[in-house]
Amino acid sequence: MATAAESNAPLRAPATSPRTFVIGVVILTALLIIAPFLDIYPVFIMKALCFGLFACAFNLLLGFGGLLSFGHAMFLGTAGYISAHAAKEWGLPPELAILAGTVAAAILGAIVGILAIRRQGIYFAMITLALAQMIYFFCLQAPFTHGEDGIQAVPRGRMFGVLDLSNTLVMYYVVLVIFLIGFCLIFRIVHSPFGQVLKAIRENEPRALSLGYDADRYKFASFVMSATLAGLAGATKAIVFQLASLTDVHWSMSGEVVLMTLLGGMGTIFGPLVGAFVIVGLESYLSTGFAIGSFRFGPEWFTVLDGVIFVVCVLAFRRGIVGEITQWWASRR
Amino acid sequence: MQALYGQLLVGLINGAFYAMLSLGLAVIFGLLNIINFTHGAQYMLGAFCAWLLLQQGLGYWWALLLAPIVVGAIGVVIEKTMLSRLYKLDHLYGLLLTYGLALIFQGVFTNYFGSAGQAYRLPEEFSGAFNLGFMFLPRYRAWVILASIIVCVATWFVIERTKLGAYLRAATENPTLVQAFGINVPRMITLTYGFGVALAALAGVMAAPIYQVAPQMGANIIIIVFAVVVIGGMGSIAGAIISGFALGVVEGLTKYFYPEASSTVIFVVMAIVLLVRPAGLFGKER
Numbered sequence: 001m002a003t004a005a006e007s008n009a010p011l012r013a014p015a016t017s018p019r020t021f022v023i024g025v026v027i028l029t030a031l032l033i034i035a036p037f038l039d040i041y042p043v044f045i046m047k048a049l050c051f052g053l054f055a056c057a058f059n060l061l062l063g064f065g066g067l068l069s070f071g072h073a074m075f076l077g078t079a080g081y082i083s084a085h086a087a088k089e090w091g092l093p094p095e096l097a098i099l100a101g102t103v104a105a106a107i108l109g110a111i112v113g114i115l116a117i118r119r120q121g122i123y124f125a126m127i128t129l130a131l132a133q134m135i136y137f138f139c140l141q142a143p144f145t146h147g148e149d150g151i152q153a154v155p156r157g158r159m160f161g162v163l164d165l166s167n168t169l170v171m172y173y174v175v176l177v178i179f180l181i182g183f184c185l186i187f188r189i190v191h192s193p194f195g196q197v198l199k200a201i202r203e204n205e206p207r208a209l210s211l212g213y214d215a216d217r218y219k220f221a222s223f224v225m226s227a228t229l230a231g232l233a234g235a236t237k238a239i240v241f242q243l244a245s246l247t248d249v250h251w252s253m254s255g256e257v258v259l260m261t262l263l264g265g266m267g268t269i270f271g272p273l274v275g276a277f278v279i280v281g282l283e284s285y286l287s288t289g290f291a292i293g294s295f296r297f298g299p300e301w302f303t304v305l306d307g308v309i310f311v312v313c314v315l316a317f318r319r320g321i322v323g324e325i326t327q328w329w330a331s332r333r
Numbered sequence: 334m335q336a337l338y339g340q341l342l343v344g345l346i347n348g349a350f351y352a353m354l355s356l357g358l359a360v361i362f363g364l365l366n367i368i369n370f371t372h373g374a375q376y377m378l379g380a381f382c383a384w385l386l387l388q389q390g391l392g393y394w395w396a397l398l399l400a401p402i403v404v405g406a407i408g409v410v411i412e413k414t415m416l417s418r419l420y421k422l423d424h425l426y427g428l429l430l431t432y433g434l435a436l437i438f439q440g441v442f443t444n445y446f447g448s449a450g451q452a453y454r455l456p457e458e459f460s461g462a463f464n465l466g467f468m469f470l471p472r473y474r475a476w477v478i479l480a481s482i483i484v485c486v487a488t489w490f491v492i493e494r495t496k497l498g499a500y501l502r503a504a505t506e507n508p509t510l511v512q513a514f515g516i517n518v519p520r521m522i523t524l525t526y527g528f529g530v531a532l533a534a535l536a537g538v539m540a541a542p543i544y545q546v547a548p549q550m551g552a553n554i555i556i557i558v559f560a561v562v563v564i565g566g567m568g569s570i571a572g573a574i575i576s577g578f579a580l581g582v583v584e585g586l587t588k589y590f591y592p593e594a595s596s597t598v599i600f601v602v603m604a605i606v607l608l609v610r611p612a613g614l615f616g617k618e619r
Contacts, residue, residue, distance in 0.1 A: 068425045115604050118611040122368045122424055123563060127607065130560040134600035141593065251556065255432060262429065303440035310433025314426050315415060 016269045016326075021187055024270060025180070032176050042172040043240075048280040049179040050237040055260040055272030056186050057229035062258075063267035064190050065222045066202030067117075070125040071132025072230055072257050074112070077249030078135060079105040079231030084151040084244035085144055094157045094165055098178075098235040105231020106224060108135075113223035117216055129251065136249045150245030154238060171240060178236050182229050187269055189225060198222055252303075259306060262313045265320025274321050279306075337589050338468040344585015345578065346474055346543065349481035352577025353536040354558045355565065356485055359573040360492070361529035363505045364522055367416065367427030373555025374438035375530045378404045379537025380546045381442060384453050393456040393542070400538045401531035408530030412523050435552070442548035450545020459542075477539050484535065485574045492570050501525065560603045566616015576614060 016024075032049075036042045054076055061067050083101030086092045092100065116127045139145045146152075156165035165171045189195050201208040201215045209215050238244045247253060256279065264275025282305070289298045313320065319327055354372060361369045369375075382403055383396035391399070411434065419426045459473035492498040504511045504518050512518045537551075544550060558577075565576030580599050588595040606614060 068428070070428075115607045118607050119563070122362075122428060125425070125428055126368065126559040126563055127603070129556055130563065130600050130603055133556045133560075134597045137596040141596075251552070255436070258429065258432075298444070300444055301440065303436050303443070307433045307436030307438075307440060310436065311415070311430060314430040314433065315418060318422075318426070 016187075018191065021269060025184065029176075029180060033173075036169060036172055042168055044280070044284055046172055046175045046240050047237075047284075048277045049175055050233050050240065051257070051260065051280055052273040052276035053179050053182045053236075054230050054233035055257050055264070055276045056183060056269075057226050057233060058257045059261045059266055059268075059272040060186050060189065060229065061222055061226040062261060063271075064195060064202065065198050065219060065226075067219065067223070068121075068125045068258070069116070069128040069223075069226070069254075070258065071112070071128035071130075071135075071251075071254050072226075073249050073251065073253035074132040074135040075105040075109060075227040075230035076234035076237070076253065076257075077139065077244070077246075078108055079234035080238035080244040080248050081139060081145050081151065083235035084154040084238040084242075087157060087239060088151060088154050089144075093161065094159045094239050097157075098232070098239060101235025101238065102228055102231045105234065106228040109224045109227020109231070110220075113220045113227070117219045117223060129254065132249070132254055133251060136246070136251070139246060139249050145244070145246075148246065150243055151238075152243055154242040154244070156239055156242060165239070175236060175240060178232065182232055183273070186229065190269070194218070194221070256306070259310055259313075261320075263309060263317075263320055265323035265326075268320065268322040268326065271320050271322035278321070335468060340585045340589040341582065342468070342470065342474060342585070343588070344582040345478055346581070347584060348578040348581020349478055350536050350540055350554065350577075351558055351561050351581050352485055352574045353481050353532060353539075354554065355561045355573040355577045356488060356570065357529040357532035357536075358558065358562055359567050359570060360488070360532070361526055362567050364501065364525045365412075365416065365420070365427070366424050367419075367431065368424075368559075369526075369529065370428055370431035370555070371411070371434045371438065372431075372530075372533050372558070373551030373553075374435040375404055375408065375533040375551070376537040376540070376554065377442065377548060377551035378407070378438060379534030380453070380541040380544075380550060381446070381537075382534065383538040383541045384451055384546045387453065393538075396538045396541075397535070401534040404534035404537075405527040405531030409523055409527040412526040416526065417519070417523075435555075439548050439552060446548060448548060450547035450550075453541040453546050455542045473542060477543065480539065481536075484532070488532070489570050489574065557599055560599050562613075564599075564603050564606045564613060566613020568613070568616040572613070572615025 032045065035045055054072070058069065058072050061069055079101035081101075082104040083097040086100040087094060087097035112128065112131050115131065116124055119127060140147060144151075156171065158164050159174060163170050163174060165174065197208065197213050197218055200211075201213065201218055205215050234248060237248070260275035260279050261272045262275070263278060264273065265271030283302060286302060286305070287299050289296060289301075291297065317324070354376060358369060358372055361367065361372075379400045382400035383393070386392075386396045386399060415430060415434075416427060419430060455473055459471075459476060462469040462471045463475060464470075490498075492501060500511065500516055501521065504516070504521060508518050540550070561576055561580050562573065564580065565572045567573070580602065583602065584595060584598055587598040594601070
């Protein structure tokens with residue numbers, strides 16, 4: 001792993017300083033607050049924000065911990081099912097339903113984490129993928145998930161008894177607040193002493209061990225945090241779209257979040273969010289199909305496009321969008 | 334009892350495919366240090382190749398010969414043009430690239446052939462069954478089990494017992510040194526990838542008359558094969574073969590005794606193995 005980490009090092013974008021982060025978040029927040037009045041479809045932004053938080057949570061593990069999980073859909077999907085079930089069958093208010101989903105993802109993250117951190121690198125990816133597939137089969141068979149139909153018509157309800165979420169604009173701002181909390185939390189984790197140790201382990205695990213850091217405990221903790229935040233994204237998404245379905249636990253969803261992070265720039269703070277907006281944007285833009293010359297492609301070609309973006313990113317664009325921009329910015333000075 | 338033997342047979346058949354696919358993955362991983370996510374798609378390509386050849390009037394035996402060559406050649410091109418650029422990087426990039434390729438293959442085939450499966454007509458000479466006294470053994474299934482054992486043993490023999498295999502194993506340990514002895518290691522890597530891919534295609538041809546020839550057939554099996562590989566550990570060729578067959582049988586037995594768990598049993602076994610022996614049953618801790 002040491003050689004792999006070394007050869008990887010030059011590709012890492014310069015870290016975002018707290019000042020840049022604050023400026024970035026202020027601009028982002030301002031844009032997102034006025035977005036609904038700029039004739040941008042709020043449902044689209046809510047979807048992108050949910051996936052953005054999901055990708056940022058995933059990036060906490062890959063970009064800062066160096067662990068590639070190929071099964072993160074299990075946290076997104078499980079949290080979605082639990083919060084949808086809590087809101088619909090138990091009649092919980094949305095804040096408690098989201099909390100229930102997030103806690104479920106955290107517990108699942110702890111169980112999977114114990115198993116997965118026993119192996120590294122490629123094995124870690126295969127183990128998480130296999131365990132996610134197990135969860136997928138469970139969700140396919142368990143009665144409360146309603147199999148192929150999923151949990152439909154989930155009530156949005158009233159948050160804290162006052163915010164009527166059936167109003168799209170209210171829902172939008174609630175999603176924005178949830179996203180910002182999760183996003184700032186991730187930045188805080190990355191820039192805490194904990195995050196520094198995590199990066200040290202990513203760069204050189206034997207050295208971190210020799211300095212007295214229990215690498216496995218740090219990896220486990222970051223895995224659970226990543227799972228929890230992915231769960232927060234999934235639980236919120238279920239309430240927003242009033243639906244929890246098998247799509248969110250399928251392996252292709254795990255691949256999708258890898259793609260968002262890779263495209264946006266892994267190991268950067270803003271990258272996964274940018275990647276999520278690009279992918280979700282492409283998906284809705286191409287939902288009616290597209291044409292290259294006289295050849296028409298239907299929306300089902302999206303899988304192929306996903307694959308092509310993957311190949312191009314790996315071969316020629318490994319820093320991702322945000323990584324390339326920060327690199328360019330740093331080399332200018 | 335009849336049902337138990339039936340499920341055991343199904344398990345053995347599945348195990349034959351798990352063994353051939355995890356063998357290919359292990360061979361590729363040994364030399365390239367890449368987990369070939371496209372393996373499932375290449376298995377699917379093999380099956381489709383057989384199906385398309387049948388449309389052209391070329392039967393099963395031609396497919397058994399041509400499909401591995403064609404798909405293996407595609408593999409060689411992939412290695413030459415893409416994978417070879419990634420060897421100096423983190424191994425994870427190889428996984429991501431091959432995942433992307435798998436999406437492309439699967440997507441293109443879904444768009445052209447639809448997600449519904451195509452049936453592959455069983456060749457004439459395989460119709461009928463042997464009466465074993467306690468059960469009927471369809472001829473084609475007997476052939477699949479026999480052929481896969483032959484393929485696995487032959488591969489094991491070439492790698493573990495011949496001079497060519499010795500070069501291969503040496504290059505796995507220390508490619509620089511082997512290259513210094515005048516052996517063309519990059520070409521060996523290319524051919525190894527081509528061989529591993531051809532093995533997947535061969536499995537695909539053999540699977541065509543049993544399962545439906547469908548674009549998703551590879552994605553469904555490859556995740557299970559990953560679990561098989563984690564259970565067996567990628568240290569040894571024999572380990573990949575044995576755990577492939579064994580887990581197929583375990584799955585078959587579960588279908589008989591507790592059908593609800595049959596789709597998850599291999600993953601449960603994987604979790605237990607990880608707790609008890611993290612390096613896998615036949616693996617060495619590296």
